[in-house]
Amino acid sequence: MSRPMIAAAAVFTVLLFLAASLFTVAQTEQVLITQFGQPIRVVTTPGLHMKTPFVQSIISFDNRLLDYETPREEVILSDQRRLIVDSFARFRITDPLLYFQTVGAAEDNIRARLNSVVTSAMRRVLGNETLLNVLSADRGRIMGLVRGQVTDEMRQFGVKVEDVRLRRADLPEENTTAILNRMKSERERIARQLRAEGAEASARITADAERERTVLLARARADADRLRGEGEREAIKTYADAFGQDPEFYSVYRTLQAYRETFVGGQSRLVLTPDGDFLRMLREAPKP
Secondary structure (H helix, E strand, O other): OOHHHHHHHHHHHHHHHHHHHEEEEOOOEEEEEEEOOEEEEEEOOOEEEEOOOOOEEEEEEEOOOEEEEOOOEEEEOOOOOEEEEEEEEEEEEOOHHHHHHHHOOOHHHHHHHHHHHHHHHHHHHHOOOOHHHHOOOOHHHHHHHHHHHHHHHHHHHOEEEEEEEEEEEEOOHHHHHHHHHHHHHHHHHHHHHHHHHHHHHHHHHHHHHHHHHHHHHHHHHHHHHHHHHHHHHHHHHHHHHHHHHOHHHHHHHHHHHHHHHHHHHHOOOOOOOOOOHHHHHHHOOOOO
C-alpha cells in the first residue's frame, strides 16, 4: 500500500474518531452520557464536549419550561357536586440522571406520570372543597395546594413542577340545566318577594302621605276659617265705625255701590214700583 493511501486512511480514522468523540450541547438542552446503557455523567454546560467513541452515547433532554395539558375529567366536590375540570401543568427537567433512572429517555413516559399525579392531586384537593370555593377567588389557594402536592410527588422523577392551573371548570350538562333551573326559581322567588315588599312600602308611603295631606288640609282650612272670621270681624267693625261716624253718607255710598253692581253692563232688568225705595236716589238728591 502506498504512503498516500496510508496517510488518507490515517486521516479518515482520525476524523472518524473525532466525529465519534465530539458532541455539542445547545443552550436549550442538557445531556446524559451513558456507557453500555449505564449513565455516566450529566453535561449541562453549552458548548463542545468529548466522550469515549463507540463506547459512550448521549441522551439529550430539554431544559426549557415544558407544558402538559391534562385531559378533561370529572371530579366530585365535598358538597357532592360534580365538576368537569380541564387543567394544565408546566414543568422542567432538573435532574436528567434521576429522570433517566425513573422514567427512561422517552418524554411520553413523564407525561403519563405527570397526568396520573396531577389527576390524583386534583381529586384529593377538590374533594375537600365546595363548588362556591372553586368558582370564586379562593381558587388560587386551591391550586396552590394542588401545585404543592404535585411538586412533592414529581421531585422523585427529577422534575420540578413550576405551575398547575385550571383552565376551565364546567358543570356536567344535566347538572348545569338543573342548577340553572334552580337559580331561575330562586331569582323569581326573590323578585316576587321584592315586588311584595315594594308594594307594601308603596302602600305605607301612600297612606302616610294621604294622612299627612288630610292633616295639612284640615289645619289649612282651620287657619283659613279663623283668618276669614277675623277678617269679617274687622270688616264689620270698620263698617260699623264708618256707619257710626256719618250714617247718612254711608247709606248714600252703599246705595250708589248697589246701583253700580246692579246696572253694570246695561243688561240688568228690574221689576219695581215707581215709588220703590231702591230708586229713591234717582228720584231725589240726597240731603247735604
